[in-house]
Amino acid sequence: MYIFALHFIPHSMNQTIRVRFAPSPTGPLHIGGVRTALYNYLFARKQHGSMILRIEDTDQARFVQGAEQYITESLNWCGIEFDESPGKGGPYGPYRQSERRELYQQYSDQLIASGHAYYAFDTPEELEALRKEGEKRKQPFIYNILSRQHLRNSLNQSPQETQQLLDSGYPYVVRFRIPENTVITMDDLIRGKVQVHSDTIDDKVLFKSDGMPTYHLANIVDDHLMKISHVIRGEEWLPSLPLHLLLYQAFGWDPPLFAHLPLLLKPDGNGKLSKRDGDRLGFPVFPLQWEDPVTGEKSSGYKEAGYYPEAFINMLALLGWNPGTEQELFDMDGLIAAFDIGRVGKSGSKFDPDKAKWFNHQYLIRRSNAALSDEFLPLLRERNISAKPEYVAKVAGLLKERLQFVSDLWEEGSFFFQAPITYDEQVIKKRWKADTPTLMLDLATMLESLEAFEEEEIDSAVKSWIETKGYGMGAVMNALRLLLVGTSKGPHLASIMTLIGKAETLRRIRFGVTTIHT
RNA sequence: GCUCCCUUCGUCUAGUCAGGUCCAGGACGCCAGGUUUUCAUCCUGGUAACAGGGGUUCGAAUCCCCUAGGGAGUACCA
Numbered sequence: 001m002y003i004f005a006l007h008f009i010p011h012s013m014n015q016t017i018r019v020r021f022a023p024s025p026t027g028p029l030h031i032g033g034v035r036t037a038l039y040n041y042l043f044a045r046k047q048h049g050s051m052i053l054r055i056e057d058t059d060q061a062r063f064v065q066g067a068e069q070y071i072t073e074s075l076n077w078c079g080i081e082f083d084e085s086p087g088k089g090g091p092y093g094p095y096r097q098s099e100r101r102e103l104y105q106q107y108s109d110q111l112i113a114s115g116h117a118y119y120a121f122d123t124p125e126e127l128e129a130l131r132k133e134g135e136k137r138k139q140p141f142i143y144n145i146l147s148r149q150h151l152r153n154s155l156n157q158s159p160q161e162t163q164q165l166l167d168s169g170y171p172y173v174v175r176f177r178i179p180e181n182t183v184i185t186m187d188d189l190i191r192g193k194v195q196v197h198s199d200t201i202d203d204k205v206l207f208k209s210d211g212m213p214t215y216h217l218a219n220i221v222d223d224h225l226m227k228i229s230h231v232i233r234g235e236e237w238l239p240s241l242p243l244h245l246l247l248y249q250a251f252g253w254d255p256p257l258f259a260h261l262p263l264l265l266k267p268d269g270n271g272k273l274s275k276r277d278g279d280r281l282g283f284p285v286f287p288l289q290w291e292d293p294v295t296g297e298k299s300s301g302y303k304e305a306g307y308y309p310e311a312f313i314n315m316l317a318l319l320g321w322n323p324g325t326e327q328e329l330f331d332m333d334g335l336i337a338a339f340d341i342g343r344v345g346k347s348g349s350k351f352d353p354d355k356a357k358w359f360n361h362q363y364l365i366r367r368s369n370a371a372l373s374d375e376f377l378p379l380l381r382e383r384n385i386s387a388k389p390e391y392v393a394k395v396a397g398l399l400k401e402r403l404q405f406v407s408d409l410w411e412e413g414s415f416f417f418q419a420p421i422t423y424d425e426q427v428i429k430k431r432w433k434a435d436t437p438t439l440m441l442d443l444a445t446m447l448e449s450l451e452a453f454e455e456e457e458i459d460s461a462v463k464s465w466i467e468t469k470g471y472g473m474g475a476v477m478n479a480l481r482l483l484l485v486g487t488s489k490g491p492h493l494a495s496i497m498t499l500i501g502k503a504e505t506l507r508r509i510r511f512g513v514t515t516i517h518t
Numbered sequence: 519g520c521u522c523c524c525u526u527c528g529u530c531u532a533g534u535c536a537g538g539u540c541c542a543g544g545a546c547g548c549c550a551g552g553u554u555u556u557c558a559u560c561c562u563g564g565u566a567a568c569a570g571g572g573g574u575u576c577g578a579a580u581c582c583c584c585u586a587g588g589g590a591g592u593a594c595c596a
Contacts, residue, residue: 195522
């Protein structure tokens with residue numbers, strides 16, 4: 001038997017680059033979606049093209065209140081900007097499919113007129129029964145050349161019969177008529193050549209009985225009308241590519257170029273990353289915190305967890321793409337300059353929470369002390385602690401190397417703001433000897449006599465004091481640290497004393513000596 | 519079940535298109551040592567991978583075939 005062949009050979013279009021991110025407002029956007037938006041954005045900017053946001057809300061049943069706003073706010077937080085969007089408008093609007101609904105009917109009609117589509121009157125129940133039966137027989141039920149002659153559709157009816165049903169208001173859908181016995185050859189920017197036999201694909205519904213187009217129709221019509229040059233989307237769409245290409249052909253339109261991005265996988269086990277995984281595994285899957293409007297269930301977000309958007313984006317960009325060099329740190333401009341869709345990998349990537357934290361650390365240590373201070377001040381205020389920004393900046397400068405998030409500043413340096421009240425038992429056991437109290441009191445007296453209470457002076461004074469007295473460095477310093485910090489951690493003691501000041505230093509020593517008992 | 523996609527250290531990946539310079543490089547993590555008055559940082563070192571099997575070739579992570587595993591799709595959802 002002869003098999004027809006259909007080649008969709010991508011032609012180098014000398015047109016302007018236009019890409020779109022087209023989410024469905026059925027809930028919050030997770031990091032996989034953000035990455036898709038990001039790659040679209042990087043591609044558009046790199047090529048000096050346009051980035052469009054289109055809301056695909058053709059499914060009325062799955063509409064979620066607040067989801068569209070969430071999407072906009074998330075992308076905004078990430079620094080992903082649109083040239084055309086529902087909010088901003090643009091020459092090809094409206095950018096919400098629900099506002100374009102009148103548009104789609106004519107295209108559906110056009111396809112029926114040209115014989116590329118037909119009316120189908122099968123009920124959802126009938127189809128479900130057929131699918132179930134197919135499953136039982138281990139033979140897939142496909143609505144196409146193999147079965148359509150036995151089903152209730154205009155292909156098997158006289159025009160009068162069809163018209164009568166239509167006139168009577170009988171519910172119908174419009175289905176695309178997949179050409180039979182044809183090998184469809186497609187080209188993907190990431191995957192290369194992909195082939196599929198037309199008899200394995202469904203006569204997909206283009207127009208639903210509720211009067212709305214399905215994704216497939218609306219998507220193709222809008223991409224064409226909006227002059228989209230490249231469709232960059234998730235791999236879950238790859239199986240629909242033949243249908244989409246066939247649709248372009250049926251309309252007589254030039255298709256855009258396609259790139260199907262690999263999926264983001266669960267960090268543990270297998271499968272595509274899903275909304276539940278984040279809080280189950282202790283890391284966010286959403287850019288921003290999301291509260292379900294119906295159930296009230298909250299899911300954590302990167303922003304609230306303390307991530308910088310730059311770090312989040314950097315981490316996401318490298319999940320599935322790499323520049324081919326060993327550079328890992330990129331700001332948005334750097335990403336735009338380095339991005340190449342051809343260097344996107346083919347296999348799915350597991351998200352690594354540890355690496356995400358490392359990225360944040362990298363951005364944090366590069367931040368100015370003043371900025372860190374601004375970010376930490378509100379957290380101090382929450383604890384009813386007021387401090388001078390200059391002081392907080394100095395603390396931040398001293399501690400930033402050991403932080404992953406600004407909020408770690410409290411854990412690492414609360415003693416800069418609050419004298420210890422309790423002391424680490426382990427350290428007491430190890431460092432607090434019988435003669436330590438006297439020793440510490442002597443040290444306090446020496447410190448009190450210092451003229452200039454500055455880091456260098458303190459450091460040399462303490463060192464020479466220890467030397468002349470013949471004490472062990474470790475014994476003195478660790479005990480002193482216990483008194484000032486409450487445990488055995490923190491930066492150089494001279495730095496701590498300089499920052500908290502002479503009076504506070506002496507106070508802590510004298511208070512601790514009377515408080516610590518072994 | 520069927521269709522399509524994928525497969526290099528635990529993870530992200532370089533290298534695969536143009537076979538040799540790869541007994542496979544980097545990063546995160548982990549481990550050890552060094553520095554340090556503590557902890558952290560930092561520095562140095564280490565750990566650890568071409569899914570398996572056939573072929574082609576003087577030579578294969580790279581090309582071909584098969585097997586296995588994983589993923590996606592299979593809705594009047596997107």
